[in-house]
Amino acid sequence: MFPPDPTMKTGFYKEDVYMQALELYPSVVDLIKGKAEENKDKTLILFNNERYSYKETDEISSRIATGLIKMGAKKGDRIGIYALNSPQWLFSYLGILKAGGIPVTINTGFVKEPLIYNINMPETKFLFVDTRLLKNYLEIKENLKSVENLILIGEQSNINVGIDNMITLNELLSDRKENIYTELKGHDPAAMILTSGTTGRSKVVVESNAQFIVTALDMIDAGGVSADSVVYIYLPLFHIMALDLAAISAIMANATIVLVEKFDPLNFWKDIKKYGITHFHAVGPIFEMLIKQPESSEEKDHERIIAIAYASKEVWEMAEKRFNIYITGGYGSTEAGIPVTSPYSDVINKKNKPGSCGMPAPPFDVEIQNPNGFPVKPGETGEIVIRPRLPYVTFLEYYKMPEATINAFRGLWFHTGDLGKYDSDGNIYFVDRQKDSIRRRGENISSFEIEQILLKMDEIRDAAAYPVKPDHDEEVMIAIVPKTKNLNAERIIDFCVENMPNFWIPNYIRFVESLPRTPTGRVQKYLLRDQAITDDTFNMKDYIIKKLKEMGNR
Numbered sequence: 174m175f176p177p178d179p180t181m182k183t184g185f186y187k188e189d190v191y192m193q194a195l196e197l198y199p200s201v202v203d204l205i206k207g208k209a210e211e212n213k214d215k216t217l218i219l220f221n222n223e224r225y226s227y228k229e230t231d232e233i234s235s236r237i238a239t240g241l242i243k244m245g246a247k248k249g250d251r252i253g254i255y256a257l258n259s260p261q262w263l264f265s266y267l268g269i270l271k272a273g274g275i276p277v278t279i280n281t282g283f284v285k286e287p288l289i290y291n292i293n294m295p296e297t298k299f300l301f302v303d304t305r306l307l308k309n310y311l312e313i314k315e316n317l318k319s320v321e322n323l324i325l326i327g328e329q330s331n332i333n334v335g336i337d338n339m340i341t342l343n344e345l346l347s348d349r350k351e352n353i354y355t356e357l358k359g360h361d362p363a364a365m366i367l368t369s370g371t372t373g374r375s376k377v378v379v380e381s382n383a384q385f386i387v388t389a390l391d392m393i394d395a396g397g398v399s400a401d402s403v404v405y406i407y408l409p410l411f412h413i414m415a416l417d418l419a420a421i422s423a424i425m426a427n428a429t430i431v432l433v434e435k436f437d438p439l440n441f442w443k444d445i446k447k448y449g450i451t452h453f454h455a456v457g458p459i460f461e462m463l464i465k466q467p468e469s470s471e472e473k474d475h476e477r478i479i480a481i482a483y484a485s486k487e488v489w490e491m492a493e494k495r496f497n498i499y500i501t502g503g504y505g506s507t508e509a510g511i512p513v514t515s516p517y518s519d520v521i522n523k524k525n526k527p528g529s530c531g532m533p534a535p536p537f538d539v540e541i542q543n544p545n546g547f548p549v550k551p552g553e554t555g556e557i558v559i560r561p562r563l564p565y566v567t568f569l570e571y572y573k574m575p576e577a578t579i580n581a582f583r584g585l586w587f588h589t590g591d592l593g594k595y596d597s598d599g600n601i602y603f604v605d606r607q608k609d610s611i612r613r614r615g616e617n618i619s620s621f622e623i624e625q626i627l628l629k630m631d632e633i634r635d636a637a638a639y640p641v642k643p644d645h646d647e648e649v650m651i652a653i654v655p656k657t658k659n660l661n662a663e664r665i666i667d668f669c670v671e672n673m674p675n676f677w678i679p680n681y682i683r684f685v686e687s688l689p690r691t692p693t694g695r696v697q698k699y700l701l702r703d704q705a706i707t708d709d710t711f712n713m714k715d716y717i718i719k720k721l722k723e724m725g726n727r
Contacts, residue, residue: 174211174400174427175193175194175197175425176190176194176390176393176425177190178399179393179394179396179397179398179399179517180397180399180517180521182516183516183518184516184518184519185394185516185534185535186390186394186516186535188536188562188563190390191390191535191536191563192563194386194390194425195359195383195386195387195563198386198425199357199359199382199383200270200356200357200359200361200363200386201267201270201357201382201385201386201421202267202270202271202354202355202356202357203357204386204389204421204424205227205230205231205234205267205424206231208227208424208425208427209227209228209230209231209232212226212228212427213227213228214226214228215427216429217229217230217423217424217429217430218230218260218263218429218430218432219429219430219431219432219448220259220260220431220432223260225260227424230260230263230264230267231267233268233346234263234264234265234266234267234268234271235271235353235354236268236345236348237264237267237268237269237271237272237345237346238268238269238270238271238272238353238354238355239272239348239353240268240344240345240346240347240348241268241269241272241274241299241345242272242353243348244299244322244345245321245322246272246273246274246298246299247273248355249273249274249275250272250273250274250275250298250299251274251275251295251296251297251298251319251365252269252272252274252275252276252277252297252298252299252300253276253278253279253291253292253295253297253299253300253301253320254266254269254276254277254278254300254301254410254411255279255281255283255288255292255300255301255302255306255309255310256281256302256303256306256326256327257281257303257305257306257409257434257435258406258407258409258410258415258432258433258434258435259303259326259327259434261326261327261342262326262410263410263420263432265301265324265342266278266364266410266416270357270363271353271354272353272355273355273357274299275295275362275363275364275379276363276364277292277295277297277364277365277377278365278366278367278410278411278412278416279292279367279411280367280409280411280616280674281303281306281409281411282616282674282675282676282677283309284309284312284313284672284674285312285313285671285672285673286622286625286626286672287622287673287674288309288310289313289316289317290374290375291367291375292317292319292320293316293317293318293319294572295365295572296318296319297317297319297320298319298320298322299321299322299323299324300320300323300324301324301325301342302323302324302326303325303326304325304326304327304328305327307325310323314336322338322339322340323338323339323340324339324340324341324342324345325339325340325341326342357382358382359382359383359386359564359565360381360382360383360564360569361381362379362381362382362569363380363382363384364379364380364385364413364416364417365377365379365380365572366378366380366413366507368506368507368508374619374621374622375619375622376571376572376574376577377572377573378508378568378572379568379569379571379572380413380417380507380568380569381565381566381567381569383563383564384510384565384566384568385417385421386421386425387510387536387563387566388417388418388421388422388505388510389417389418389421389422389424389425390422391422391503391510391511391512391514391536392417392418392419392481392511392514393422393425393426394514394516394517394534395481395501395503395511395514395516395517395520395531396422396452396479396481396517396520397479397517397520397521398422398423398426398428398452399426399427400427400428401428401451402423402426402429402451402452403429403431403448403449403451403452404419404420404422404428404429404430404450404451404452404453405431405433405444405448405450405452405453406419406420406430406432406453406454407433407435407437407441408454408615409435413507413510414454414456415454417510418454418481418511419453419454428452431444431448431450436459436462438462438465438466439466442469442471442472442475442496443471445471445475445478446471446475449476450475450478451477451478451479452479452480452481453480453481454480454481454482455481455482455483455484456482456483456484456614456615458614458615458645458646459482460482460484460488460489460491460492461488461645461646463492463496464488464491464495468495472495472496472497475497477499478497478498478499479498479500479501479517479520480492480501481500481503482500482501483502483503483504483530483603484500484502484528485645486527486528487528489502489527489528490527493527499521499523500527501515501517501520501525502514502515502525502527502528502530503515503530504530504531504557504591504603506591507568508567508568508581508587508589509537509567509568509587509589510566510567511534512534512536512537512539512559513530513531513533513534513539513601514530514531514532514534515529515531515532519531526596526600528602529596529600530593530601530602531600532599532600532601533601535562536561536562536563536566537560537561537562538560538561539557539559539560539601540557540558540560540586541554541555541556541557541558541593541594541595541601542555542558542586543555543556544556546584546586549594551596551597552594552596552597553594554592554593554594554604555592555593556588556589556590556591556593556607557589557591557592557593557603558584558586558587558588558589559587559589560586560587561587567587590607591603591604591605591606591607592604592605592606592607611638611640611647611649612647613640613647613648613649613676614646614676616676618676620637620639620698622677623638623649623651623673623677623679624636624638624651626669626672626673627651627653627665627668627669629672630665632655632656632657632659632660632664633653633654633655633656633660633665634655634656635653635654635687635688636651636653636654637651637652637688637696637701638650638651638679639698639701641681641702641705641706642705643706648679648680649677649678649679649680649681650679650681650701650706651665651681651682651683652683652684652685652688653665653682653683653684653685654684654685654686654687654688655684660684662682662711662713662716663713663716666678666679666682666716666717666720667720670717670720670721670724675721678717679713680712680713680717681706681710681712681713682710682711682713683707683709683710683711684709688701689701
């Protein structure tokens with residue numbers, strides 16, 4: 174049985190184990206096919222009262238592939254998924270791959286322009302849409318350039334919208350053929366995932382099948398995920414952390430997935446106990462929300478739990494002590510997977526350092542470099558750069574952005590745009606982002622895209638979006654140069670609520686006479702960040718909550 178049990182060794186898997194994985198499973202299609210034959214009736218997915226085996230997951234996804242091919246899907250077609258967490262999300266993802274399509278994962282928080290961009294940029298031909306999100310689709314469908322067919326996921330009893338070329342997932346599943354799949358290689362795309370823009374529009378990252386396979390094995394190695402494991406997935410499946418780091422790694426490890434629609438801090442530990450969870454993935458703000466909950470007997474009443482997380486030293490140590498769990502860190506990105514981790518043996522023996530990302534995993538070389546491209550000394554800060562040791566195990570390209578792709582790999586290293594350092598033992602630490610993006614509650618947000626939406630307001634002359642940190646997590650703040658004195662903060666929030674995903678809406682607004690700029694016109698955002706929340710800043714949290722409630726918490 175592959176992979177070798179990660180709990181029965183010391184240190185990282187050897188590089189030959191990764192090579193074996195890529196030979197056994199050139200693609201995610203080969204992975205689910207092989208694991209279905211291996212595990213058959215073993216439960217793969219638990220969701221509410223639904224239970225699906227490895228074999229059923231393979232069969233259902235093959236029927237979806239059959240339906241897509243009958244609708245005209247061809248190898249290389251981009252096929253989007255705009256849906257909340259459900260087994261049908263995973264079935265659709267696997268079915269798209271089996272049909273030879275490229276899954277385009279779409280953030281369910283997107284509405285209006287961000288949603289249009291995420292669908293149009295990769296030239297999405299088919300689109301799976303959750304019926305609960307159909308309203309958002311209908312608002313923008315006239316602006317979509319390439320979508321030819323719509324497939325509805327979810328409850329359809331009251332759906333009567335008269336859309337041409339629309340079918341339900343049940344109708345797509347009507348063909349019983351169960352063995353169809355398209356042969357894919359490691360260099361074929363496994364997903365197209367939007368990542369936050371830095372100095373421009375968000376980029377569509379084209380990820381390879383080899384990257385998915387290697388990243389899954391990295392997670393198995395770091396978390397000690399095995400056939401006895403139960404992996405809790407509450408993060409949205411459109412994110413690489415939930416899709417590859419959690420779901421695909423669980424499949425490779427022959428484990429069971431407990432899937433829920435979204436994170437619920439009130440029921441988190443109840444679910445952990447109810448389902449016998451052994452592993453979950455998290456970002457720092459998740460732990461912070463859990464820590465803020467009143468202490469309960471349930472939060473420690475569990476078997477050994479491994480949390481694969483990205484958290485500060487302070488939050489890490491607090492969470493391990495309070496919740497009686499083991500945490501393993503890591504560093505990664507949509508483009509690179511998880512090139513820095515700690516092996517399970519270090520985690521379980523408390524040899525990994527809280528706050529550290531770990532060390533380079535076997536398939537990667539990782540350096541911290543100065544601006545001239547030379548390695549820095551221990552303790553010095555520089556840019557984290559990555560180079561794969563195996564073919565196609567980082568992203569393939571930024572779709573339709575060849576110059577950005579080439580620039581990202583300048584000097585034969587992938588430049589992450591993130592700052593880091595390493596200690597005398599070789600442990601790597603994340604320091605900060607060079608990127609001009611904002612990370613809020615685990616979401617990367619493009620400040621550029623927020624600004625472009627704000628500048629559509631007639632009353633705004635200039636705008637800058639940037640992060641502030643009133644608590645542990647970053648929040649969005651905007652500096653506004655108004656055209657008129659009549660413009661107020663409430664009017665801006667009303668506009669944002671109508672035109673932005675909820676998690677983009679700025680909590681803090683400041684009116685200024687002008688924005689600080691360089692001689693070339695670039696906004697000096699570091700000056701705004703350094704000023705942070707000033708006395709003349711409007712805190713709009715309560716007003717935002719009120720507006721969202723009025724709109725039914727869209």
